[in-house]
Amino acid sequence: DGGITQSPKYLFRKEGQNVTLSCEQNLNHDAMYWYRQDPGQGLRLIYYSQIVNDFQKGDIAEGYSVSREKKESFPLTVTSAQKNPTAFYLCASSIRRTRYNEQFFGPGTRLTVL
Amino acid sequence: GQQLNQSPQSMFIQEGEDVSMNCTSSSIFNTWLWYKQEPGEGPVLLIALYKAGELTSNGRLTAQFGITRKDSFLNISASIPSDVGIYFCAGVPAGGTSYGKLTFGQGTILTVHP
Numbered sequence: 499d500g501g502i503t504q505s506p507k508y509l510f511r512k513e514g515q516n517v518t519l520s521c522e523q524n525l526n527h528d529a530m531y532w533y534r535q536d537p538g539q540g541l542r543l544i545y546y547s548q549i550v551n552d553f554q555k556g557d558i559a560e561g562y563s564v565s566r567e568k569k570e571s572f573p574l575t576v577t578s579a580q581k582n583p584t585a586f587y588l589c590a591s592s593i594r595r596t597r598y599n600e601q602f603f604g605p606g607t608r609l610t611v612l
Numbered sequence: 613g614q615q616l617n618q619s620p621q622s623m624f625i626q627e628g629e630d631v632s633m634n635c636t637s638s639s640i641f642n643t644w645l646w647y648k649q650e651p652g653e654g655p656v657l658l659i660a661l662y663k664a665g666e667l668t669s670n671g672r673l674t675a676q677f678g679i680t681r682k683d684s685f686l687n688i689s690a691s692i693p694s695d696v697g698i699y700f701c702a703g704v705p706a707g708g709t710s711y712g713k714l715t716f717g718q719g720t721i722l723t724v725h726p
Contacts, residue, residue: 540618540719541716543713543714600657601645601702601714
């Protein structure tokens with residue numbers, strides 16, 4: 499089945515450690531996105547990538563890093579520089595067209611930093 | 613950045629009632645999307661709107677792209693318990709280099725009592 503997978507569903511890390519969240523899609527979508535969601539809030543864009551080997555910062559990129567070496571993969575690293583990393587992280591993808599902006603989301607990874 | 617104001621913030625309704633929620637912006641948008649998110653899951657796309665005045669239905673859901681291009685509305689008819697969740701509006705501002713970047717509202721939490 500086509501879709502977006504994120505792993506793991508739940509992740510626990512100690513403060514000061516870097517952690518990498520996985521996002522894979524088999525929809526043949528060009529663009530991929532990472533969002534952060536905090537309780538009671540909407541989604542905030544961390545990074546996005548429209549093509550392989552290229553990505554741009556979103557609204558809250560500080561303390562995060564990404565890579566896009568393959569079309570189907572867009573991993574997010576939460577570094578120790580991120581002051582408040584505990585959150586629900588969502589990955590999304592979309593076809594890269596000039597008009598259509600329909601983004602499809604994965605199931606999310608809940609990161610808890612202890 | 614752009615802000616979307618979504619209202620109401622929460623709704624408590626009886627099964628069978630109709631639901632209305634809206635999303636407004638101070639600037640013009642080219643695209644409006646409506647998503648539903650269930651607890652611990654990623655948002656699911658419900659309806660996409662691309663033209664001012666456009667009215668689109670998806671089962672019991674109907675959404676409209678406001679004529680002023682600064683707002684959008686979502687209606688749910690004859691609500692059922694499985695309608696429970698958080699409903700998000702999202703949009704793409706007109707002009708600029710906002711291609712592919714969605715702005716999200718804060719969400720409307722819907723609770724349906726049997």
